[in-house]
Amino acid sequence: MDETAQIENFERRIAAGESIEPKDWMPERFRKQLTRMISQHAHSEIVGMLPEGAWITRAPTLRRKITLLAKVQDEGGHGLYLYCAAETLGADRSELIDQLLAGKAKYSSIFNYPTLSWADIGVIGWFVDGAAIVNQTMLAKASYGPYSRAMIRICKEENFHKKQGFEIVATLAAGTPAQHAMVQDAVNRWWWPSLMMFGPHDADSPNSAELKRWGIKRRSNDELRQRFVDMTVPQAQAVNLTLPDPELRYNAATDQWHFGEINWEEFHRVINGDGPCNKERLQARRDAHENGRWVREAAEAYAAKQQRMQAA
Ligand code: FAQ
Numbered sequence: 001m002d003e004t005a006q007i008e009n010f011e012r013r014i015a016a017g018e019s020i021e022p023k024d025w026m027p028e029r030f031r032k033q034l035t036r037m038i039s040q041h042a043h044s045e046i047v048g049m050l051p052e053g054a055w056i057t058r059a060p061t062l063r064r065k066i067t068l069l070a071k072v073q074d075e076g077g078h079g080l081y082l083y084c085a086a087e088t089l090g091a092d093r094s095e096l097i098d099q100l101l102a103g104k105a106k107y108s109s110i111f112n113y114p115t116l117s118w119a120d121i122g123v124i125g126w127f128v129d130g131a132a133i134v135n136q137t138m139l140a141k142a143s144y145g146p147y148s149r150a151m152i153r154i155c156k157e158e159n160f161h162k163k164q165g166f167e168i169v170a171t172l173a174a175g176t177p178a179q180h181a182m183v184q185d186a187v188n189r190w191w192w193p194s195l196m197m198f199g200p201h202d203a204d205s206p207n208s209a210e211l212k213r214w215g216i217k218r219r220s221n222d223e224l225r226q227r228f229v230d231m232t233v234p235q236a237q238a239v240n241l242t243l244p245d246p247e248l249r250y251n252a253a254t255d256q257w258h259f260g261e262i263n264w265e266e267f268h269r270v271i272n273g274d275g276p277c278n279k280e281r282l283q284a285r286r287d288a289h290e291n292g293r294w295v296r297e298a299a300e301a302y303a304a305k306q307q308r309m310q311a312a
Pocket of ligand 1: 036037040041042044045048049075106107108109110124128129132135196197198199200204205206207208211221271
Protein backbone atom coordinates (compact mmCIF):
# COMPACT_ATOMS: atom_id res chain seq x y z
CA MET A 1 0.00 0.00 0.00
CA ASP A 2 1.30 3.50 -0.73
CA GLU A 3 1.22 6.10 2.05
CA THR A 4 -2.03 7.76 0.91
CA ALA A 5 -3.79 4.40 0.96
CA GLN A 6 -2.26 3.62 4.37
CA ILE A 7 -3.55 6.91 5.81
CA GLU A 8 -7.02 6.29 4.32
CA ASN A 9 -7.08 2.80 5.78
CA PHE A 10 -5.88 4.08 9.17
CA GLU A 11 -8.53 6.83 9.30
CA ARG A 12 -11.21 4.35 8.20
CA ARG A 13 -10.26 2.07 11.09
CA ILE A 14 -10.43 4.99 13.56
CA ALA A 15 -13.83 6.05 12.20
CA ALA A 16 -15.10 2.48 12.61
CA GLY A 17 -14.05 2.58 16.30
CA GLU A 18 -11.26 0.01 15.89
CA SER A 19 -8.38 0.00 18.31
CA ILE A 20 -4.91 0.78 16.90
CA GLU A 21 -2.30 -1.61 18.29
CA PRO A 22 1.52 -1.18 18.54
CA LYS A 23 2.39 -3.26 15.45
CA ASP A 24 -0.26 -1.61 13.25
CA TRP A 25 0.73 1.02 10.72
CA MET A 26 0.19 4.55 12.05
CA PRO A 27 1.14 8.03 10.81
CA GLU A 28 4.35 9.34 12.43
CA ARG A 29 2.42 12.36 13.71
CA PHE A 30 -0.05 10.05 15.54
CA ARG A 31 2.91 8.25 17.16
CA LYS A 32 4.49 11.57 18.13
CA GLN A 33 1.30 13.06 19.62
CA LEU A 34 0.63 9.94 21.66
CA THR A 35 4.22 9.70 22.89
CA ARG A 36 4.01 13.36 23.98
CA MET A 37 0.73 12.93 25.79
CA ILE A 38 1.42 9.53 27.40
CA SER A 39 4.90 10.53 28.59
CA GLN A 40 3.58 13.79 30.08
CA HIS A 41 0.90 11.73 31.78
CA ALA A 42 3.48 9.24 33.15
CA HIS A 43 5.64 12.08 34.49
CA SER A 44 2.54 13.60 36.13
CA GLU A 45 1.82 10.41 38.02
CA ILE A 46 5.40 10.15 39.27
CA VAL A 47 5.77 13.82 40.23
CA GLY A 48 2.21 13.58 41.61
CA MET A 49 3.48 11.22 44.30
CA LEU A 50 5.42 14.07 45.93
CA PRO A 51 2.78 16.49 47.32
CA GLU A 52 0.86 13.71 49.09
CA GLY A 53 3.99 11.70 49.90
CA ALA A 54 5.06 14.59 52.11
CA TRP A 55 2.15 13.77 54.48
CA ILE A 56 2.73 10.02 54.91
CA THR A 57 4.81 10.59 58.05
CA ARG A 58 2.28 13.10 59.40
CA ALA A 59 -1.01 11.26 58.78
CA PRO A 60 -3.23 11.67 61.85
CA THR A 61 -4.02 7.96 62.43
CA LEU A 62 -2.58 4.58 61.45
CA ARG A 63 -5.63 3.93 59.20
CA ARG A 64 -5.09 7.23 57.36
CA LYS A 65 -1.38 6.48 56.99
CA ILE A 66 -1.96 3.01 55.49
CA THR A 67 -4.55 4.37 53.05
CA LEU A 68 -2.35 7.28 51.96
CA LEU A 69 0.67 5.02 51.56
CA ALA A 70 -1.37 2.69 49.31
CA LYS A 71 -2.66 5.64 47.26
CA VAL A 72 0.80 7.10 46.68
CA GLN A 73 2.09 3.66 45.67
CA ASP A 74 -0.83 3.35 43.22
CA GLU A 75 0.25 6.61 41.56
CA GLY A 76 3.76 5.20 41.15
CA GLY A 77 2.23 2.09 39.54
CA HIS A 78 0.21 4.30 37.15
CA GLY A 79 3.44 6.00 36.10
CA LEU A 80 4.99 2.62 35.35
CA TYR A 81 2.04 1.39 33.22
CA LEU A 82 2.18 4.64 31.30
CA TYR A 83 5.92 4.50 30.64
CA CYS A 84 5.27 0.96 29.31
CA ALA A 85 2.49 2.30 27.08
CA ALA A 86 4.90 4.96 25.74
CA GLU A 87 7.49 2.24 25.06
CA THR A 88 4.99 0.39 22.82
CA LEU A 89 5.29 3.44 20.52
CA GLY A 90 9.06 3.04 20.30
CA ALA A 91 9.98 5.60 22.98
CA ASP A 92 13.00 4.93 25.17
CA ARG A 93 12.01 5.14 28.85
CA SER A 94 15.39 6.37 30.07
CA GLU A 95 15.34 9.17 27.47
CA LEU A 96 11.87 10.22 28.63
CA ILE A 97 13.04 10.29 32.25
CA ASP A 98 16.18 12.24 31.30
CA GLN A 99 13.94 14.85 29.62
CA LEU A 100 11.90 15.17 32.82
CA LEU A 101 14.99 15.50 35.02
CA ALA A 102 16.50 18.08 32.65
CA GLY A 103 13.32 20.18 33.02
CA LYS A 104 12.50 19.76 29.29
CA ALA A 105 9.32 17.65 29.67
CA LYS A 106 5.93 18.86 30.83
CA TYR A 107 3.90 17.30 33.65
CA SER A 108 0.58 18.38 35.11
CA SER A 109 0.59 21.93 36.52
CA ILE A 110 -1.36 20.82 39.59
CA PHE A 111 1.62 19.11 41.21
CA ASN A 112 3.53 22.38 41.49
CA TYR A 113 1.40 23.58 44.40
CA PRO A 114 2.30 22.93 48.06
CA THR A 115 0.41 20.69 50.51
CA LEU A 116 0.18 22.93 53.58
CA SER A 117 -2.20 20.99 55.85
CA TRP A 118 -3.67 17.51 56.30
CA ALA A 119 -6.89 18.81 54.71
CA ASP A 120 -4.96 19.23 51.44
CA ILE A 121 -4.68 15.43 51.27
CA GLY A 122 -8.46 15.10 51.35
CA VAL A 123 -8.95 17.87 48.81
CA ILE A 124 -6.38 16.38 46.40
CA GLY A 125 -8.26 13.06 46.43
CA TRP A 126 -11.58 14.85 45.90
CA PHE A 127 -10.56 17.48 43.30
CA VAL A 128 -7.35 16.20 41.66
CA ASP A 129 -8.29 12.54 41.43
CA GLY A 130 -11.85 13.66 40.64
CA ALA A 131 -10.60 15.76 37.70
CA ALA A 132 -8.27 12.95 36.60
CA ILE A 133 -11.23 10.50 36.54
CA VAL A 134 -13.31 12.84 34.35
CA ASN A 135 -10.42 13.17 31.90
CA GLN A 136 -9.30 9.54 32.01
CA THR A 137 -12.76 7.97 31.70
CA MET A 138 -12.78 9.65 28.31
CA LEU A 139 -9.22 8.46 27.55
CA ALA A 140 -10.28 4.88 28.37
CA LYS A 141 -12.08 5.07 25.00
CA ALA A 142 -9.03 6.41 23.16
CA SER A 143 -8.16 4.83 19.83
CA TYR A 144 -4.72 3.53 20.91
CA GLY A 145 -5.13 0.13 22.61
CA PRO A 146 -2.29 0.16 25.20
CA TYR A 147 -3.26 3.66 26.41
CA SER A 148 -7.00 2.95 26.64
CA ARG A 149 -6.42 -0.34 28.49
CA ALA A 150 -4.05 1.38 30.97
CA MET A 151 -6.75 4.01 31.56
CA ILE A 152 -9.41 1.41 32.41
CA ARG A 153 -7.24 -0.02 35.15
CA ILE A 154 -6.05 3.37 36.39
CA CYS A 155 -9.60 4.77 36.60
CA LYS A 156 -10.65 1.92 38.90
CA GLU A 157 -7.90 2.89 41.32
CA GLU A 158 -8.56 6.63 40.96
CA ASN A 159 -12.16 6.02 42.00
CA PHE A 160 -10.94 4.60 45.29
CA HIS A 161 -8.58 7.58 45.66
CA LYS A 162 -11.39 10.03 45.16
CA LYS A 163 -13.56 8.28 47.76
CA GLN A 164 -10.82 8.26 50.39
CA GLY A 165 -10.20 11.98 49.72
CA PHE A 166 -13.87 12.90 49.95
CA GLU A 167 -14.20 10.92 53.18
CA ILE A 168 -11.35 12.97 54.73
CA VAL A 169 -13.02 16.17 53.50
CA ALA A 170 -16.48 15.17 54.83
CA THR A 171 -14.99 14.21 58.21
CA LEU A 172 -13.14 17.52 58.61
CA ALA A 173 -16.09 19.55 57.31
CA ALA A 174 -18.34 17.99 59.97
CA GLY A 175 -15.70 18.39 62.69
CA THR A 176 -14.75 21.31 64.94
CA PRO A 177 -14.88 24.91 63.62
CA ALA A 178 -11.07 24.78 63.29
CA GLN A 179 -11.25 21.59 61.20
CA HIS A 180 -13.97 23.11 59.00
CA ALA A 181 -11.85 26.23 58.51
CA MET A 182 -8.80 24.09 57.63
CA VAL A 183 -10.65 22.15 54.92
CA GLN A 184 -12.32 25.32 53.56
CA ASP A 185 -8.84 26.88 53.26
CA ALA A 186 -7.61 23.82 51.33
CA VAL A 187 -10.64 24.01 49.00
CA ASN A 188 -9.92 27.72 48.41
CA ARG A 189 -6.31 27.01 47.41
CA TRP A 190 -6.89 23.91 45.23
CA TRP A 191 -10.06 24.85 43.33
CA TRP A 192 -8.59 27.04 40.58
CA PRO A 193 -5.43 24.94 40.02
CA SER A 194 -7.73 21.89 39.67
CA LEU A 195 -9.70 23.63 36.89
CA MET A 196 -6.37 24.35 35.15
CA MET A 197 -5.66 20.61 34.95
CA PHE A 198 -7.98 20.38 31.92
CA GLY A 199 -5.70 22.61 29.87
CA PRO A 200 -6.33 25.83 27.90
CA HIS A 201 -9.69 26.82 26.41
CA ASP A 202 -10.52 24.82 23.28
CA ALA A 203 -9.83 27.83 21.07
CA ASP A 204 -6.31 28.10 22.56
CA SER A 205 -5.48 24.38 22.53
CA PRO A 206 -3.08 23.65 19.65
CA ASN A 207 -3.23 19.85 19.98
CA SER A 208 -6.96 19.24 20.44
CA ALA A 209 -8.13 19.24 16.82
CA GLU A 210 -5.64 16.56 15.79
CA LEU A 211 -6.21 14.48 18.93
CA LYS A 212 -9.98 14.58 18.36
CA ARG A 213 -9.69 13.71 14.67
CA TRP A 214 -7.72 10.60 15.60
CA GLY A 215 -10.05 9.54 18.40
CA ILE A 216 -7.49 10.09 21.17
CA LYS A 217 -9.51 12.84 22.83
CA ARG A 218 -13.25 12.18 22.62
CA ARG A 219 -14.20 15.36 24.52
CA SER A 220 -12.61 18.80 24.55
CA ASN A 221 -10.77 20.51 27.42
CA ASP A 222 -13.70 22.89 28.07
CA GLU A 223 -16.33 20.12 27.91
CA LEU A 224 -14.47 18.05 30.51
CA ARG A 225 -13.83 21.07 32.75
CA GLN A 226 -17.57 21.88 32.68
CA ARG A 227 -18.41 18.26 33.51
CA PHE A 228 -16.06 18.40 36.52
CA VAL A 229 -17.61 21.66 37.80
CA ASP A 230 -21.16 20.31 37.40
CA MET A 231 -20.21 17.18 39.32
CA THR A 232 -18.32 18.96 42.11
CA VAL A 233 -20.66 21.84 43.03
CA PRO A 234 -23.36 19.56 44.54
CA GLN A 235 -20.67 17.57 46.37
CA ALA A 236 -19.36 20.79 47.98
CA GLN A 237 -22.91 21.78 48.95
CA ALA A 238 -23.47 18.35 50.51
CA VAL A 239 -20.57 18.85 52.93
CA ASN A 240 -21.26 22.54 53.61
CA LEU A 241 -18.18 23.93 51.84
CA THR A 242 -18.09 26.84 49.41
CA LEU A 243 -16.12 27.02 46.17
CA PRO A 244 -14.07 30.24 45.84
CA ASP A 245 -15.79 31.69 42.79
CA PRO A 246 -18.17 34.67 43.13
CA GLU A 247 -19.44 34.05 39.59
CA LEU A 248 -20.54 30.47 40.26
CA ARG A 249 -24.28 30.16 39.52
CA TYR A 250 -26.67 27.55 38.17
CA ASN A 251 -27.91 28.13 34.64
CA ALA A 252 -31.30 26.44 34.34
CA ALA A 253 -31.32 26.90 30.54
CA THR A 254 -28.19 24.77 30.08
CA ASP A 255 -28.53 22.71 33.29
CA GLN A 256 -24.89 23.61 33.99
CA TRP A 257 -22.97 25.66 36.54
CA HIS A 258 -21.55 28.87 35.11
CA PHE A 259 -18.10 29.63 36.55
CA GLY A 260 -15.60 32.50 36.40
CA GLU A 261 -12.46 32.87 34.29
CA ILE A 262 -9.28 31.01 35.13
CA ASN A 263 -6.11 33.02 35.73
CA TRP A 264 -4.34 31.98 32.51
CA GLU A 265 -1.28 34.04 33.30
CA GLU A 266 -0.76 31.84 36.37
CA PHE A 267 -1.39 28.66 34.31
CA HIS A 268 1.27 29.58 31.74
CA ARG A 269 3.73 30.61 34.44
CA VAL A 270 3.32 27.25 36.20
CA ILE A 271 3.60 25.09 33.06
CA ASN A 272 6.69 27.04 32.02
CA GLY A 273 8.53 26.16 35.24
CA ASP A 274 7.74 29.10 37.53
CA GLY A 275 5.05 27.77 39.87
CA PRO A 276 5.30 27.69 43.67
CA CYS A 277 7.03 24.27 43.80
CA ASN A 278 8.42 23.51 40.30
CA LYS A 279 12.05 23.68 41.37
CA GLU A 280 11.46 21.67 44.54
CA ARG A 281 9.58 18.94 42.64
CA LEU A 282 12.31 18.53 40.02
CA GLN A 283 15.02 18.50 42.65
CA ALA A 284 13.16 15.76 44.57
CA ARG A 285 12.95 13.66 41.38
CA ARG A 286 16.64 14.24 40.60
CA ASP A 287 17.61 13.20 44.14
CA ALA A 288 15.41 10.07 43.94
CA HIS A 289 16.98 9.15 40.59
CA GLU A 290 20.49 9.60 41.98
CA ASN A 291 19.67 7.63 45.14
CA GLY A 292 18.38 4.78 42.99
CA ARG A 293 21.52 4.61 40.85
CA TRP A 294 23.03 1.70 42.82
CA VAL A 295 19.81 -0.33 42.35
CA ARG A 296 19.89 0.16 38.57
CA GLU A 297 23.58 -0.68 38.45
CA ALA A 298 23.07 -3.82 40.57
CA ALA A 299 20.14 -4.94 38.36
CA GLU A 300 22.20 -4.41 35.19
CA ALA A 301 25.18 -6.30 36.67
CA TYR A 302 22.88 -9.17 37.67
CA ALA A 303 21.31 -9.33 34.17
CA ALA A 304 24.80 -9.30 32.56
CA LYS A 305 25.93 -12.12 34.87
CA GLN A 306 22.85 -14.21 33.97
CA GLN A 307 23.60 -13.70 30.26
CA ARG A 308 27.23 -14.75 30.73
CA MET A 309 26.13 -17.89 32.60
CA GLN A 310 23.60 -18.78 29.88
CA ALA A 311 26.23 -18.27 27.16
CA ALA A 312 28.80 -20.45 28.98
N1 FAQ B 1 -0.36 21.05 32.99
O1 FAQ B 1 -3.08 21.67 23.25
P1 FAQ B 1 -3.31 21.41 24.71
C1 FAQ B 1 -3.41 12.76 37.80
C2 FAQ B 1 0.13 21.77 27.97
S1 FAQ B 1 -2.79 12.65 36.24
C3 FAQ B 1 0.77 21.06 32.24
O2 FAQ B 1 -4.71 21.54 25.21
P2 FAQ B 1 -3.42 18.58 25.03
C4 FAQ B 1 -3.43 11.52 38.64
C5 FAQ B 1 0.02 20.65 26.95
O3 FAQ B 1 0.78 19.55 27.36
C6 FAQ B 1 -2.82 14.33 35.64
N2 FAQ B 1 0.74 21.24 30.90
O4 FAQ B 1 -2.70 19.98 25.09
C7 FAQ B 1 -2.97 11.82 39.99
C8 FAQ B 1 0.51 21.33 25.71
O5 FAQ B 1 1.94 21.41 25.74
P3 FAQ B 1 2.91 20.82 24.57
C9 FAQ B 1 -2.26 14.37 34.27
C10 FAQ B 1 -0.47 21.40 30.32
O6 FAQ B 1 -2.40 17.54 25.15
C11 FAQ B 1 -3.82 12.30 40.95
C12 FAQ B 1 0.02 22.77 25.89
O7 FAQ B 1 -0.21 22.94 27.26
N3 FAQ B 1 -3.22 13.86 33.33
O8 FAQ B 1 -3.78 13.79 38.14
C13 FAQ B 1 -1.66 21.35 31.05
O9 FAQ B 1 -4.37 18.53 23.87
C14 FAQ B 1 -3.37 12.59 42.24
C15 FAQ B 1 -1.22 23.07 25.08
O10 FAQ B 1 -2.38 22.36 25.60
C16 FAQ B 1 -2.90 13.67 32.03
O11 FAQ B 1 -1.77 13.90 31.63
C17 FAQ B 1 -1.58 21.19 32.44
N4 FAQ B 1 -2.67 21.16 33.22
O12 FAQ B 1 -4.36 18.60 26.34
C18 FAQ B 1 -1.64 11.59 40.33
C19 FAQ B 1 -3.99 13.12 31.16
N5 FAQ B 1 -2.69 21.53 30.19
O13 FAQ B 1 3.07 19.36 24.84
C20 FAQ B 1 -1.19 11.86 41.63
C21 FAQ B 1 -3.55 12.98 29.73
C22 FAQ B 1 -2.16 21.68 28.97
O14 FAQ B 1 2.21 21.08 23.24
C23 FAQ B 1 -2.06 12.36 42.59
N6 FAQ B 1 -3.40 14.26 29.07
N7 FAQ B 1 -0.82 21.60 29.07
O15 FAQ B 1 4.19 21.56 24.77
C24 FAQ B 1 -4.41 14.99 28.57
O16 FAQ B 1 -5.57 14.65 28.67
C25 FAQ B 1 -4.04 16.22 27.79
O17 FAQ B 1 -2.67 16.15 27.46
C26 FAQ B 1 -4.33 17.56 28.51
C27 FAQ B 1 -3.82 18.73 27.65
C28 FAQ B 1 -5.83 17.73 28.71
C29 FAQ B 1 -3.62 17.65 29.87
